[in-house]
Amino acid sequence: MIANKTQIAEHNSSTTHQEAFEQLSARLAEQGIDTPEIVRQLSGLQIAIPSWALGAGGTRFGRFSMGGEPGNLEQKIEDVALIHRLTQSAGAISLHIPWDIPDDPETIRQLAATHGIAFDAVNSNTFQDQPGQEHSYKFGSLCHADTRVREQAIRHNIEVIRYGEALGSKAITIWLADGSSFPGQQNFRHAFQRTLDSLQAIYEELPADWQMFIEHKPFEPNFYATVVPDWGTSYLLAESLGPQASCLVDLGHHLPNTNIEQIVATLMLKGKLGGFHFNDSKYGDDDLTVGSIKPYQLFLIFHELVYGMKWQNTGPGSLAWMIDASHNLKDPLEDLMQSLEAIKIAYAQALLVDQRALEEAQQNYDVTLAQEILQAAYRTDVRPLLREARLQSGAAIDPIALYRSLQARDQLIRQRGEKNIATGL
Numbered sequence: 114m115i116a117n118k119t120q121i122a123e124h125n126s127s128t129t130h131q132e133a134f135e136q137l138s139a140r141l142a143e144q145g146i147d148t149p150e151i152v153r154q155l156s157g158l159q160i161a162i163p164s165w166a167l168g169a170g171g172t173r174f175g176r177f178s179m180g181g182e183p184g185n186l187e188q189k190i191e192d193v194a195l196i197h198r199l200t201q202s203a204g205a206i207s208l209h210i211p212w213d214i215p216d217d218p219e220t221i222r223q224l225a226a227t228h229g230i231a232f233d234a235v236n237s238n239t240f241q242d243q244p245g246q247e248h249s250y251k252f253g254s255l256c257h258a259d260t261r262v263r264e265q266a267i268r269h270n271i272e273v274i275r276y277g278e279a280l281g282s283k284a285i286t287i288w289l290a291d292g293s294s295f296p297g298q299q300n301f302r303h304a305f306q307r308t309l310d311s312l313q314a315i316y317e318e319l320p321a322d323w324q325m326f327i328e329h330k331p332f333e334p335n336f337y338a339t340v341v342p343d344w345g346t347s348y349l350l351a352e353s354l355g356p357q358a359s360c361l362v363d364l365g366h367h368l369p370n371t372n373i374e375q376i377v378a379t380l381m382l383k384g385k386l387g388g389f390h391f392n393d394s395k396y397g398d399d400d401l402t403v404g405s406i407k408p409y410q411l412f413l414i415f416h417e418l419v420y421g422m423k424w425q426n427t428g429p430g431s432l433a434w435m436i437d438a439s440h441n442l443k444d445p446l447e448d449l450m451q452s453l454e455a456i457k458i459a460y461a462q463a464l465l466v467d468q469r470a471l472e473e474a475q476q477n478y479d480v481t482l483a484q485e486i487l488q489a490a491y492r493t494d495v496r497p498l499l500r501e502a503r504l505q506s507g508a509a510i511d512p513i514a515l516y517r518s519l520q521a522r523d524q525l526i527r528q529r530g531e532k533n534i535a536t537g538l
């Protein structure tokens with residue numbers, strides 16, 4: 114096993130940490146901040162790793178393999194388990210059907226459980242045709258003009274729910290590539306209504322304790338219109354479907370400069386924010402490492418989340434947190450650990466915001482002070498808090514450093530080979 118308890122303990126005893134943590138704790142205590150409580154909240158936040166992001170990603174121009182990629186579902190779970198041992202922050206995996214159909218769900222469920230890994234939302238796929246499939250999704254799936262195509266897509270989604278049930282998932286995420294690339298290609302009204310009707314048929318098959326997450330995206334693969342382009346449309350669908358349906362926000366699925374934190378605030382206010390797909394982007398759905406381009410935006414999103422959870426008296430368990438990125442250049446496992454770090458940094462910074470002072474500044478329209486309050490939190494180097502949370506929960510103080518010193522990728526290449534290719538993006 115790569116990164117066993119002894120290796121983690123040795124790494125932690127030889128990594129400098131305590132002094133920086135004590136200095137920060139003392140400074141935060143002067144501001145009346147309860148550091149142990151923040152460390153506890155950081156330890157509690159678990160992020161799901163998508164099964165399709167454990168291998169090298171690619172673009173439509175090419176794909177460059179990493180070597181040692183997981184070749185089957187068991188190996189994907191092993192990779193998530195490795196990340197989880199190093200960080201104690203990745204206690205869930207999100208599967209994509211049909212890329213990860215479990216032959217024996219009970220065995221897979223037990224394997225995951227031995228590593229402390231739960232099954233997050235399952236994801237359906239009607240954006241590709243599968244071998245042997247009767248009807249093509251070339252012109253759409255749940256929105257398609259042909260009833261037979263729609264029924265096939267509905268059946269697939271119900272099948273995904275059944276796989277999820279067998280594994281212990283509690284939600285299905287539906288992202289649709291449906292749309293049109295040219296004006297006049299598709300009747301907007303018919304496409305919306307058919308999509309809603311198809312979703313209704315899937316919704317009726319949801320187990321009572323399940324959620325349906327609807328994920329919007331403004332363009333790609335269709336470039337003129339998508340059937341669920343924005344949060345308003347996804348809200349309309351979720352609202353029409355009922356209490357078990359809500360909206361999923363993928364950070365890359367917005368037009369440039371969209372105010373995502375405001376979307377988060379509104380959806381939370383209406384009780385319709387179901388979960389997140391974390392990534393970062395410069396131009397579109399770039400699927401870059403979380404926090405690598407716009408860390409301040411990520412902080413502002415977390416500020417709304419923390420405020421919303423406090424106001425609604427809920428915790429992180431009320432939302433589905435997942436990374437949805439593609440790793441084209443970096444080792445996917447290192448990249449995922451960087452994303453976990455960025456998510457927790459933003460969460461920690463948001464927990465530092467003086468909510469009472471901010472509310473007072475807003476009440477008085479003291480615009481300068483409101484900005485000062487937010488930026489004081491954002492500019493705090495909270496990394497010692499993350500390291501302390503990892504130390505306390507038995508993870509590595511510096512996960513990437515340990516991953517590298519153990520030469521984990523070389524070990525995976527030796528075990529699985531240079532040319533093993535993971536299914537996924």
Ligand SMILES: [Mn+2]
Nearest residue numbers: 328363390437
């Ligand atoms: Mn997504």
